[in-house]
Amino acid sequence: SNLEEKSEMGASVGLVVFTGEAYLQSPMTLDYSALKLFLEIVDTDQMPSSATDFKAAMETALDAFKSLEESNTEAAKVLLIISDGEDHGQSYEESLQALIDHNVSVYTLGIGSSEGTTIPLYEESTGQLIGYKRDRDGKVVTTSLMRDVLRNIANEGNGAYYEITRGNDGIDAFLARVDELEKGEFSSQEYADFKNQYQWMGALGLLCFIAYAFFPDYRKNKV
Numbered sequence: 001s002n003l004e005e006k007s008e009m010g011a012s013v014g015l016v017v018f019t020g021e022a023y024l025q026s027p028m029t030l031d032y033s034a035l036k037l038f039l040e041i042v043d044t045d046q047m048p049s050s051a052t053d054f055k056a057a058m059e060t061a062l063d064a065f066k067s068l069e070e071s072n073t074e075a076a077k078v079l080l081i082i083s084d085g086e087d088h089g090q091s092y093e094e095s096l097q098a099l100i101d102h103n104v105s106v107y108t109l110g111i112g113s114s115e116g117t118t119i120p121l122y123e124e125s126t127g128q129l130i131g132y133k134r135d136r137d138g139k140v141v142t143t144s145l146m147r148d149v150l151r152n153i154a155n156e157g158n159g160a161y162y163e164i165t166r167g168n169d170g171i172d173a174f175l176a177r178v179d180e181l182e183k184g185e186f187s188s189q190e191y192a193d194f195k196n197q198y199q200w201m202g203a204l205g206l207l208c209f210i211a212y213a214f215f216p217d218y219r220k221n222k223v
Helices: 032-040 056-067 094-101 147-156 171-180 196-201
Strands: 011-018 022-029 076-083 104-110 120-122 130-134 161-163 208-214
Touching: 011 056, 022 056, 056 076, 056 094, 056 104, 076 147, 094 104, 094 147, 104 147, 120 171
Parallel strands: 076 104, 104 161
Antiparallel strands: 011 022, 011 208, 076 208, 120 130
C-alpha cells in the first residue's frame, strides 16, 4: 500500500525488528513515508543472532507504547507480530501479560509453511527469482510455521491469528478486524506492501513487530 497517501489518518505507527535481540527500528510516528524507509532498509543479515526471542521484542514494543501513553493515555493500542512462530528465547508470558495490562491487543501474522519451506529472493525491479535466502555459512535457510505458538499468543493477547499470503489475504483480514475495534472512530490503513517485501520478511520469521496506536480523537471517514 501507499503509506504517503494514508498519512492523514491519525494512527501512530512504530516498528521493532527482532531476532535474539530487539531494536526499535522506528519510534512511534505519523510520518509513514519515514516508516516505509525504515522498513525498506531492514537487513536481517546484519542482525546479531538467527534465533528469535519474543520476550525481547514484546518488551521493546511495550516501551514504545509507554512513550506514547505520556502524550495520549486514551489511545487504543494494537500490536501486530509478524513471524513464523519459532521462539528460542526466554519465556515471553510475563512480557505478554505486561502488554495486556497496558491495554495492548496482540495480533499475530504467520509466515511460511508448517512443512518447512525455502525463502525465495526476487529482483526488486523485475520480480524475477534470483535465488534463495542463505545463512552466513552459505546454507539455504528453511523456515517452518509454528501456528500453535502464534495462535496462543494472539488468544492470550485478546487478538487473533492470521496468515500472510502473496495475495495479502491475512493482512486484509487483520485490517478489517482493527477497523471493527472502534467502528467509525478511525480509518483502516495498511503499513507496507507485503507483496514486494515477502521474500525477506520470511527470513527465519524473525523480522518485525509493527505497533499500531489508533487515536479516538481522530474521527476520519473510512476509505
